[in-house]
Amino acid sequence: xxxCVGLLVKEGLVMMxxxxxxxxxxxxxxxxxLRVFGEDGKRIISIASAGSLSTTQALVNRLHEGVKxxxxxxxxxxxxxxxxxxxxxxxxxxxxxxxxxxEAVVQQQEGVEIGVTLLxxxxxxxxxxxxxxxxxxxxxxxxxxxxxxxQVGELKYGKPVLDRMLDYRTPLRKAIKIALVxxxxxxxxxxxxxxxxxxxxxxxxxxxxxxxxxEENDPYYHDLGASWAxxxxxxxxxxxxxxxxxxxxxxxxxxxxx
Amino acid sequence: xxxCVGLLVKEGLVMMxxxxxxxxxxxxxxxxxLRVFGEDGKRIISIASAGSLSTTQALVNRLHEGVKxxxxxxxxxxxxxxxxxxxxxxxxxxxxxxxxxxEAVVQQQEGVEIGVTLLxxxxxxxxxxxxxxxxxxxxxxxxxxxxxxxQVGELKYGKPVLDRMLDYRTPLRKAIKIALVxxxxxxxxxxxxxxxxxxxxxxxxxxxxxxxxxEENDPYYHDLGASWAxxxxxxxxxxxxxxxxxxxxxxxxxxxxx
Numbered sequence: 001x002x003x004c005v006g007l008l009v010k011e012g013l014v015m016m017x018x019x020x021x022x023x024x025x026x027x028x029x030x031x032x033x034l035r036v037f038g039e040d041g042k043r044i045i046s047i048a049s050a051g052s053l054s055t056t057q058a059l060v061n062r063l064h065e066g067v068k069x070x071x072x073x074x075x076x077x078x079x080x081x082x083x084x085x086x087x088x089x090x091x092x093x094x095x096x097x098x099x100x101x102x103e104a105v106v107q108q109q110e111g112v113e114i115g116v117t118l119l120x121x122x123x124x125x126x127x128x129x130x131x132x133x134x135x136x137x138x139x140x141x142x143x144x145x146x147x148x149x150x151q152v153g154e155l156k157y158g159k160p161v162l163d164r165m166l167d168y169r170t171p172l173r174k175a176i177k178i179a180l181v182x183x184x185x186x187x188x189x190x191x192x193x194x195x196x197x198x199x200x201x202x203x204x205x206x207x208x209x210x211x212x213x214x215e216e217n218d219p220y221y222h223d224l225g226a227s228w229a230x231x232x233x234x235x236x237x238x239x240x241x242x243x244x245x246x247x248x249x250x251x252x253x254x255x256x257x258x
Numbered sequence: 259x260x261x262c263v264g265l266l267v268k269e270g271l272v273m274m275x276x277x278x279x280x281x282x283x284x285x286x287x288x289x290x291x292l293r294v295f296g297e298d299g300k301r302i303i304s305i306a307s308a309g310s311l312s313t314t315q316a317l318v319n320r321l322h323e324g325v326k327x328x329x330x331x332x333x334x335x336x337x338x339x340x341x342x343x344x345x346x347x348x349x350x351x352x353x354x355x356x357x358x359x360x361e362a363v364v365q366q367q368e369g370v371e372i373g374v375t376l377l378x379x380x381x382x383x384x385x386x387x388x389x390x391x392x393x394x395x396x397x398x399x400x401x402x403x404x405x406x407x408x409q410v411g412e413l414k415y416g417k418p419v420l421d422r423m424l425d426y427r428t429p430l431r432k433a434i435k436i437a438l439v440x441x442x443x444x445x446x447x448x449x450x451x452x453x454x455x456x457x458x459x460x461x462x463x464x465x466x467x468x469x470x471x472x473e474e475n476d477p478y479y480h481d482l483g484a485s486w487a488x489x490x491x492x493x494x495x496x497x498x499x500x501x502x503x504x505x506x507x508x509x510x511x512x513x514x515x516x
Contacts, residue, residue: 012504156414160443164487165494173499181494185418199502206505220500229422231493236423236439239485241431242478244457246270247464 001192002033002153004048005162005179006119006131008143011172012203013121013129016179017048018187020194034198035060036211038079043124044209045078045087046200050153051116051136052102059091059098059116067094084122084130085142091120092138099136117152122202122209129202157189158182176201177224180214184225197221259450260291260411262306263420263437264377264389266401269430270461271379271387274437275306276445278452292456293318294469296337301382302467303336303345304458308411309374309394310360317349317356317374325352342380342388343400349378350396357394375410380460380467387460415447416440434459435482438472442483455479 004017021031031053037045049056066075067090081087099114106112118134131143133150143150145168151159158181165178176199186193197214214221262275279289289311295303307314324333325348339345357372364370376392389401391408401408403426409417416439423436434457444451455472472479 156447157418159447160415160418161490163447164490171499172504174494176500176502177494177497180500189414189417189421201502201504203505208505210503210505210507212502214502220502224497224500227497228493231496232419232422232490235486235489235493236432236435238489239435239482241429242434242438242482244434244459244470244472244478245468246430246459247461247466247468249468 001190002050003151003155003158003183003186003190003193004033004050004119004153005149005151005155005158005182006048006121006143007149007162007166007170007175007179008121008129008131009148009166009168009170009172009175011175012201013123013131014172014175014179015046015048015119015121015131015200016183017198018183018193019196019198020192021053022192028192028194030196032198034200036200036209037063038122039208040079042207043079043122044200044202044207045084045120045122045124046202046209047091048119048152049116050118052114055098055102055114055116058101059094059118062094062097063091067097069093082124084120084124084127084132087122087124088120088132088134088140088142091118091132091134092140095134095136096138099138119150119152121200123204123207126205126207128204154186154190154193158186161185172201172203180221180224181228184221184228188225195221259448260308261413261416261441261444261448261451262291262308262377262410263407263413263416263440264306264379264401264409265407265420265424265428265433265437266379266387266389267406267424267426267428267430267433269433270459271381271389272430272433272437273304273306273377273379273389273458274441275456276441276451277454277456278450279311280450286452288454290456292458294458294467295321296380297466298337300465301337301380302458302460302465303342303378303380303382304460304467305349306377306410307374308376310372313356313360313372313374316359317352317376320352320355321349325355327351340382342378342382342385342390345380345382346378346390346392346398346400349376349390349392350398353392353394354396357396377408377410379458381462381465384463384465386462412444412448412451416444419443430459430461438479438482439486442479442486446483453479 017033115136121131123129275291373394379389381387
């Protein structure tokens with residue numbers, strides 16, 4: 001499994017991906033799922049992938065070799081695309097081609113999963129960062145203000161904290177913290193999602209990204225997991241126990257503290 | 259969608275199910291998914307179901323008419339089964355039959371989901387309650403001490419709180435509170451799971467259950483949702499912001515509070 005999340009707040013873009021790859025639970029390895037393109041000091045583009053590793057690699061290969069777009073005889077590259085929207089179109093087109101490549105090989109054999117979903121984010125010429133979710137069919141949607149995040153992969157365990165905590169005005173460092181809690185909740189419930197975490201941060205007005213790999217021994221991440229677990233326990237204990245009737249009791253104590 | 263959860267702690271059994279049924283998001287109604295059998299003052303058996311409503315109703319009909327078990331010419335009933343284990347076997351056999359009934363009708367038409375998963379819990383003659391999860395194929399597993407809960411349906415959103423908070427020694431009222439937080443997290447993230455919640459509580463030594471329907475205007479449930487949301491916000495704010503480098507900064511403030 002994989003879990004990737006992208007947060008787009010007023011102060012910037014945060015993209016995170018775990019690095020665990022598994023073909024069955026007895027074949028686990030570490031693989032980078034957050035790729036960076038076009039770091040020329042003027043643009044920064046990142047792609048995070050969930051799904052088939054072979055389809056992803058076929059797609060990345062197409063991006064490196066250039067993608068033939070409808071109506072243009074010359075191949076196009078992420079390194080020279082004029083806008084993030086064009087970047088998303090190029091990646092979508094590469095997705096369609098990569099899927100065809102792989103389908104030609106596997107020929108609809110049962111149980112072969114070749115689907116991929118991507119997050120594509122970044123900024124060109126220091127403009128406000130943008131974030132897209134590319135579906136397995138090559139079409140895509142852009143992240144907006146109302147729900148300022150996208151997830152791909154094993155998304156449900158880490159979604160409640162995003163829904164409850166995040167909005168477009170959330171400060172950047174707090175957004176990073178929320179994304180890490182979301183990662184932590186996912187890793188606790190699904191062994192297929194694991195450390196290290198790759199993180200990329202882009203800010204408006206800056207044409208280089210901060211890329212960080214959060215390893216097993218990262219003190220902040222370790223403390224975050226422990227503090228969050230302890231805080232949840234306290235939060236639960238501070239809510240009164242319910243007084244619904246139990247068998248053999250007419251009614252329970254009202255608002256008894258546990 | 260549906261979310262049902264069963265908790266088996268030392269002080270008793272808690273079963274909960276939401277009541278929202280939908281055939282598409284534009285066809286939503288309220289349907290009881292937690293059924294009670296054999297309330298004769300000596301036994302209490304409850305079944306919570308997730309999946310196809312037509313398969314579930316075919317299965318319940320079989321339970322009412324009696325289930326032919328291998329090696330017995332007489333039909334068997336939940337109302338007279340000697341043990342909870344036999345109850346689980348009878349329900350499993352009814353599952354196999356119900357699935358065949360429905361398959362004969364729908365004939366593998368694409369897109370017709372006929373699968374059902376069940377929680378079966380209860381107590382006979384005041385003995386310690388037991389809890390089973392019945393798979394769609396009719397086989398089943400029993401809940402044990404190490405992970406004292408089962409879920410069926412839309413389970414991922416509400417699983418982290420169970421994994422973090424619940425163990426076999428958790429007091430009964432606190433277990434109810436944890437199950438309600440799990441329900442609340444699920445309802446917040448999936449509109450297909452909705453109020454009212456049906457709850458059943460069984461205690462060792464008591465042969466009647468407490469059955470409660472928690473409606474939209476239930477003051478405890480309303481406060482629980484609000485308190486939990488506020489406590490999570492506080493918990494997050496009390497964790498220092500991360501000091502990972504940001505673009506344009508060599509390093510961030512160390513342990514800055516948000």
